[in-house]
Amino acid sequence: MCPQTVRNEAPSDDKRWKIINATMRRNGDDSHALIETLHSVQETFGYLDDVALSYVAKSLRTPLSRVYGVATFYHFFTLKPQGEHSCVVCTGTACHIKGAQALLSAIKGSFGVAPGETTADNKLSVISARCIGSCGLAPAVVIDGNVMGNLSPQTLVARVEREIG
Amino acid sequence: MPSDELVALKTKAEQRNRANRICVCTAASCQSVGADRVHKAFEAEVNKSQREEQVEVRAVGCMGLCSAGPLVRIENDETAVLYRNVTEQDASALAQSIGRAPVERLICPTDVPFFTRQHKIVLANCGQIHPERIEDYVAVGGYEALYRAITEMTPGEVLADVKASGLRGRGGAGYPTGLKWQTVAKSPDPVKYVVCNADEGDPGAFMDRSVLESDPHRVLEGMAIAAYAVGANLGYVYVRAEYPLAISRLRLAIRQAKAANLLGQNVAGTRFEFSVDIRLGAGAFVCGEETALLLSIEGRRGQPRPRPPYPAERGLFGRATLINNVETYANIATIVDRGGASYASIGTERSKGTKVFALAGQVKNTGLIEVPMGISLREIVEDMGGGVPAGGRIKAVQTGGPSGGCIPNEHLDMPVDYDSLQQVGSIMGSGGMIVMDESSNMVEVARYFMEFSMSESCGKCVPCRVGTYQMHQILSRMLSGCAGPGDLSMLEELTRAVGETSLCGLGQSAPNPIKSTLRYYRSEYEEALRKSRPSMPLAEEGVR
Ligand SMILES: Cc1cc2nc3c(=O)[nH]c(=O)nc-3n(C[C@H](O)[C@H](O)[C@H](O)COP(=O)(O)O)c2cc1C
Ligand code: SF4
Ligand code: FES
Ligand code: FES
Numbered sequence: 001m002c003p004q005t006v007r008n009e010a011p012s013d014d015k016r017w018k019i020i021n022a023t024m025r026r027n028g029d030d031s032h033a034l035i036e037t038l039h040s041v042q043e044t045f046g047y048l049d050d051v052a053l054s055y056v057a058k059s060l061r062t063p064l065s066r067v068y069g070v071a072t073f074y075h076f077f078t079l080k081p082q083g084e085h086s087c088v089v090c091t092g093t094a095c096h097i098k099g100a101q102a103l104l105s106a107i108k109g110s111f112g113v114a115p116g117e118t119t120a121d122n123k124l125s126v127i128s129a130r131c132i133g134s135c136g137l138a139p140a141v142v143i144d145g146n147v148m149g150n151l152s153p154q155t156l157v158a159r160v161e162r163e164i165g
Numbered sequence: 166m167p168s169d170e171l172v173a174l175k176t177k178a179e180q181r182n183r184a185n186r187i188c189v190c191t192a193a194s195c196q197s198v199g200a201d202r203v204h205k206a207f208e209a210e211v212n213k214s215q216r217e218e219q220v221e222v223r224a225v226g227c228m229g230l231c232s233a234g235p236l237v238r239i240e241n242d243e244t245a246v247l248y249r250n251v252t253e254q255d256a257s258a259l260a261q262s263i264g265r266a267p268v269e270r271l272i273c274p275t276d277v278p279f280f281t282r283q284h285k286i287v288l289a290n291c292g293q294i295h296p297e298r299i300e301d302y303v304a305v306g307g308y309e310a311l312y313r314a315i316t317e318m319t320p321g322e323v324l325a326d327v328k329a330s331g332l333r334g335r336g337g338a339g340y341p342t343g344l345k346w347q348t349v350a351k352s353p354d355p356v357k358y359v360v361c362n363a364d365e366g367d368p369g370a371f372m373d374r375s376v377l378e379s380d381p382h383r384v385l386e387g388m389a390i391a392a393y394a395v396g397a398n399l400g401y402v403y404v405r406a407e408y409p410l411a412i413s414r415l416r417l418a419i420r421q422a423k424a425a426n427l428l429g430q431n432v433a434g435t436r437f438e439f440s441v442d443i444r445l446g447a448g449a450f451v452c453g454e455e456t457a458l459l460l461s462i463e464g465r466r467g468q469p470r471p472r473p474p475y476p477a478e479r480g481l482f483g484r485a486t487l488i489n490n491v492e493t494y495a496n497i498a499t500i501v502d503r504g505g506a507s508y509a510s511i512g513t514e515r516s517k518g519t520k521v522f523a524l525a526g527q528v529k530n531t532g533l534i535e536v537p538m539g540i541s542l543r544e545i546v547e548d549m550g551g552g553v554p555a556g557g558r559i560k561a562v563q564t565g566g567p568s569g570g571c572i573p574n575e576h577l578d579m580p581v582d583y584d585s586l587q588q589v590g591s592i593m594g595s596g597g598m599i600v601m602d603e604s605s606n607m608v609e610v611a612r613y614f615m616e617f618s619m620s621e622s623c624g625k626c627v628p629c630r631v632g633t634y635q636m637h638q639i640l641s642r643m644l645s646g647c648a649g650p651g652d653l654s655m656l657e658e659l660t661r662a663v664g665e666t667s668l669c670g671l672g673q674s675a676p677n678p679i680k681s682t683l684r685y686y687r688s689e690y691e692e693a694l695r696k697s698r699p700s701m702p703l704a705e706e707g708v709r
Contacts, residue, residue: 032463032464035461035464036464039447066465070465074446074449076406076407076446077447091368093367093368093563093566094526094599097526097527097599098526130368131368131370132407133192133371133375134194135194135231135371135526136232136525137197137198138525138526146197148197149194
């Protein structure tokens with residue numbers, strides 16, 4: 001095996017690549033570290049672009065096809081940049097029973113975006129999630145990290161409008 | 166003889182001990198209604214009145230009755246009073262009530278079935294201890310079972326206890342835990358792994374998450390005991406990336422346990438060695454399936470493979486691997502502590518111990534409960550849950566999530582155990598329990614779950630990949646009034662075919678929600694057909 005791994009040149013001199021390198025090193029610079037590394041990239045850069053995927057593939061000596069296969073298999077990974085604000089609508093069973101669908105329709109009606117989409121002005125990304133642990137407050141939504149419960153379509157739209165200004 | 170490590174931690178906890186405690190639930194649900202602000206307000210209040218020496222303000226995990234959050238418990242060694250819907254403005258009155266009369270208007274009665282019918286083992290420390298302090302866990306007897314196991318018992322004796330307990334896997338399938346451990350213990354493989362399944366895929370449930378967030382050391386202790394019993398030195402917890410708080414608490418717990426010499430090399434000065442690492446899931450329900458989960462830990466796409474070989478024979482990196490659910494591990498310390506026979510005295514003939522459920526839906530009291538096996542479903546949803554909020558009639562109770570079924574009102578008197586649930590067409594599942602009232606349309610409920618299974622199918626085998634799509638299409642046609650006369654028999658045929666020929670549990674159990682609703686609510690399907698005009702095109706559906 002290579003004694004002292006010569007690290008591949010990072011795609012840019014963005015300091016944040018150091019974080020990615022550290023994750024790979026901590027996990028033995030091995031293909032087993034692929035998912036952990038992709039998590040690290042997404043956490044650091046917000047999404048996984050081609051540049052990052054190629055860099056990870058090279059660094060972990062893993063075929064790009066496999067890196068791409070893993071990145072697309074798991075819903076958590078996103079290959080597109082996300083909007084400035086996020087609205088996560090819980091579509092878990094309890095929230096479904098209590099009207100999550102109406103919340104999604106209201107969002108679609110007011111902002112024109114469905115789960116997985118971002119508005120054209122890049123302000124808002126809508127994401128659906130499954131059970132965020134607040135079933136007692138169903139239907140629940142997370143706006144920019146803040147959980148809100150017992151929402152009606154009207155209050156939700158008003159809240160989102162206020163957030164994105 | 167107690168270990169020096171544990172004695173030191175206990176002393177540390179005692180030094181922090183104050184005569185009075187204000188325990189604020191800061192778990193997910195209470196947090197979303199302002200628990201953090203309440204917690205801060207109490208800290209400021211105690212600080213202002215300079216009573217830090219008499220009063221501790223403690224952030225704790227889920228207290229169970231999430232629908233009444235934020236919950237706060239004010240206690241000393243003799244009494245405890247629970248308060249509900251507490252706001253920042255209440256902090257001052259409540260803090261001043263210490264040593265005086267409680268604040269009546271905020272009291273949450275605890276002599277009601279929701280609390281009195283519970284039997285807490287897994288959740289014993291949830292809402293009691295500070296989840297980020299190992300000394301709190303040790304102060305209530307934590308890690309004593311591990312210490313006793315590795316110093317006073319042989320691996321065989323630990324195994325015997327787990328077998329005698331009758332514990333069955335809490336991840337869904339209910340396989341006897343002792344038997345699984347025995348298979349791994351017997352394997353001659355020189356390298357073995359212990360894996361904890363914290364992927365919690367059921368879309369209406371949060372039991373495992375609560376345990377990890379509220380009492381992470383209990384799970385680590387269970388895993389360490391398991392490792393000792395089966396002869397493993399390395400373990401992994403596979404947690405959903407969607408649970409950031411659970412992940413950070415678990416990380417902290419592992420660091421603390423290592424620092425306290427309760428994980429790592431020479432645990433508590435013995436020759437036993439066990440390390441734990443965390444692996445993050447990435448939002449694929451199918452990765453809860455054990456063979457897919459193990460592939461995911463290896464950094465691959467999580468697609469199930471045929472069994473046998475079972476993970477106990479050939480699992481992670483091709484090695485003998487013990488894989489259990491969070492709640493399964495959370496029972497272990499108690500079993501070793503009190504003995505397998507004592508644990509087996511709880512529950513029914515073939516379902517021992519307790520089960521944690523996340524009770525939600527159209528029910529007054531929602532939250533997290535732990536009940537003895539064998540309790541009736543009606544007791545849970547009507548007595549403990551308080552029935553439908555507006556006083557309506559319960560139509561059905563759904564258990565087992567997308568792999569389970571709907572149990573109609575006329576069966577609510579059945580006991581909750583693995584076999585009875587199966588008899589009525591559902592499963593125990595991992596613990597999601599959703600109450601539905603008359604406003605729920607059962608065809609729509611079936612479609613909801615089918616939509617889930619369809620989008621989570623990994624696509625490896627044809628019956629599941631194509632069959633879930635076809636079933637979803639038929640249900641959508643029925644709901645939008647454009648189903649044809651042959652659709653119902655086609656649906657029934659598909660449920661049979663997909664169930665019988667799919668490779669893994671996802672496909673095999675995906676038809677269950679349809680099967681159970683067809684069994685009890687067939688008229689709703691027939692009604693949908695009667696209203697249908699097949700010529701109508703199905704809105705917004707392309708051909709795949
Ligand atoms: C599609 C599918 C999803 C599953 N999801 C989970 C899960 O989220 N959590 C879990 O503990 N077990 C899950 N299981 C069951 C596991 O495969 C496995 O049986 C379990 O982790 C074994 O632990 P136990 O014996 O302690 O229950 C799932 C199974 C299937 C087929
Ligand atoms: S049954 Fe479904 S989830 Fe399971 S292997 Fe086949 S396609 Fe994948
Ligand atoms: S189902 Fe939405 S929070 Fe649990
Ligand atoms: S989250 Fe506070 S009681 Fe459950």
